[in-house]
Amino acid sequence: MLDSGLTNATTARQGLVVETLSVAFPSRAGWLQALDAVSLEIPPGGVLGLVGESGSGKSTVLLALLGLLPESARLGAERLAWGGHDLLRDAASQRGRRLGMVFQDTAAALNPALTVGAQLAEPMRVHTGLLPRQAWARGVELLAETGLPRPQEVMWGYPHQLSGGMKQRVGIAIALAAEPDLLLLDEPTTALDVTIEAQILALLDQLRASRGLSMLLVSHNLGIVDRLCDRVSVLYAGRVAETGPAGAVLRRSEHPYTRGLLAALPRPDRSHVGRLAPIPGGLPDLTLPDPGCNFRPRCPFAEPGCEQPQSLAGSAHRVACHRAEAIAGQPWPVDTTPVASPSAPSVAGPVVEAEGLSVSFRSGGWLARTLGRGRSVQAVDGVSLQVYPGEVVGLVGESGCGKSTLGRLLLRLIPAEAGTLRFAGRTVGSRPNLGFRRRAQIVFQNPDTSLNPRQTVATILGRAVRWFEMVEPHAIPAEIDRLLDLVQLPRRYAGRFPHQLSGGEKQRVGIARALASKPDFLVCDEAVSALDVSVQAAVLNLLRDLRDKLGVAFLFISHDIGVIAHIADRVIVMFHGRVMEQGRTASVLHPPYHPYTELLLSSVPLVGKPHIAIPAPVTRPPAEPGGCKFAARCPRHLGPICDTTPPPWQLAEAGHGILCHIPVADLAAVPHWLARSEDGPTR
């Protein structure tokens, strides 16, 4: 008895041990080596971040731990154990019980047909044998622990009644239901807005402290890994490239891949400086694993010796690169193509000029509408803006704030209910002519759905060229070649179908299609959001070059403030259909800023950003129709005036306006969001 108790205690202290885990999947071309001798370790109470781009094998690690790999997969490991329990032999008894799992897409992870209570009570009944009544009571406690207001009501609610952040809290509560001691988090905040993300990260931090939970956080976002994890392992194409304490790996990175990732990341604190450094090339072919360093083909520091197998060397901070020390001082090579200085603000008038654009969406069928029961949401509420030739205007805001709707209003893809739109000085009617269509184009977010899967690249581009009669019919192939050159794709791609291209290549085709008509104005709707960091950097550079070369004006819609800060000349901050703040990028990223901008900026997770406490989410009754839209969530709420009186548009400086009751001087008196006054970023 005593003996077994002792061994249990010692094995429990082992935490998670993964030794040389290899996983291969069958594919047409042979076995695809998704993981190649990956070793990881999490001590009890520790938090490990597993970082890598898509295709690096992050999710495969989670599936292997949970024993949920498909039957056809080939799995091998020296050890795969949690707290001494062999997960290779029997993961089924542990998953959901000692290993809790939180998924990325909570909308898909929760069953829409069951109440929250039923889904929360189920794991407790299965794993802990609680009676339904006890499980229910425990569920209420768990929901309260995850910070949900009114947990009793939430228990009876269905997932569709909850917001994204609330769903993720429910997801965490379900993962905690069977009292696990290891929480597996698969991109838990990727689908959420930054402000909600910050709250969920704070919750995870707090749960870790209160419950002594161990966590394995899988993410592509280096900022949230830095925020939450003690240790980090960087995964590249199925192998661990670098592992060690979070601070060391992310701030004193030694492996070229980690350094490349950090160099490719657009950061709001390095606003508008030159070009990003994308990592050239793409993932290696995993069906033919390279015995040497598999990052070699993309590595700027590669030299003879790299074709030898690399092992993780070092003690605490270990790196799979034999040249790690030799290259320590060498900077990551930055694309030195001279950046054409942004064209001087032209004296010509704005290319796009919107005045009081508004649109609302009604829900409910025609019956509900005639009975006056349909609900109406003011998606865009009296927005005025100008975009000048060759200018990049960034549009930021949370999901549902009307960013995309505004973009489509400016292209007259949806009819506006009020307001006027002028393009190059001429009023654009609600049914614009082809001339406007030719000159105002759009690039979409999702490269997978923005290209017709049954058309070749040549057809996709050719349709646009032909439609606008850009060239004589016999010159169309040459024009397609020109467009492919413009977006830096090989000409032979003309014959390919979209599914034969990578995400970044598809996005380039989407850009080429928009450029086919030689537009003056381009709406980029989250055009780089679906791309991996290294690819995103290349596409951002491309967009910038196009702006410099062709003088196209952009409306760049993004939820990523880093991207906006990098590419935009001016920024518009939107909240619930209203412009809250507008001004030059450098001005908007410095105080004075609107309380909402401040909240957004302080929520952004950034590598190396000092952790500042984020104001607790405020919930106040919504303001009256005339009041400030942000009043209900404002951490700096002044009093009844915010709820009842429309806030004034105050000019902080020429061209920098803020829609707020708080005097500009008070708004300016807040600390810089990076909270480093001495070495704050230069304007």
Add this chain to the structure above:
Amino acid sequence: MTAIALPRLRTPSPLLLGGIVLAVVVAACLVGTVVTPYDPTAFAVRARLQPPSALHLFGTDEFGRDVFSRVLAGGYLSLATGFGAMVISLALGVPLGLLAAFHKGVVQEAIMRGVDLMISLPPILLGLLILAVTPPGLLKTIAAVGLVYVPILVRLTRAVALGLLEEEFVQAARARGEGAVPILWYEILPNAWPPIIVECGLRITFAILLGSALSFLGLGPQPPASEWGLMIADGRGFLAQAPWLCLAPGLCLCMLLVSVNLVGEGLRERLDPHSSGRGGHA
């Protein structure tokens, strides 16, 4: 790490298998309109209800007519009903479905409520309505059966197109200012084909069966024509003594239907651009 090539299952492709069977059936039916071993309508009272033999492959019926010859001679009627009806359903259903998806509002309501009205009537009744007022004839049977299946294709096409219209590549076409016809023709239709083709395979089979049912009710081809449905109907009375009277046309019908469905399924797979292999994945 040694890469082991996966053992590939060598199954004949459904397209090939179905195509061969279909070609044989169609060829036999075409030949059957010109020559048959015996005269399909000649009575031979002494040789009535003979079981299948070397002389009479499928036996003989109650009037001593050679069943094999009758099956061959009448096959074109079934084929014409099936394929003809499908062409009519496609020609009407697909454009209506696309229009209903594209033009929300009055156009959609008009088309879809009309479709609801047609669906609310049982297919046989609808066929009866169309045929009863005029004398029967092959072309009218085809038209009637084709009309019966228009609503199903309208609904299917509309459902598929509605999903596709939300895709970003359609929005890109709208941003170019393209109207209904180019968007539906270039962007929607190529992506909407696969489910429509599979549905067509099924519809051909149902159309043949419905055509047979209408013949059975006396509204299709009339005796002595040897439409397969009619033959099954006639043979019904002799099911106990001479099962081959029903079995022979029944099995032929069955073979035709299976091969049509195999071809439909095979076409769907062949048309999927993803099956053409992933090249240059970088």
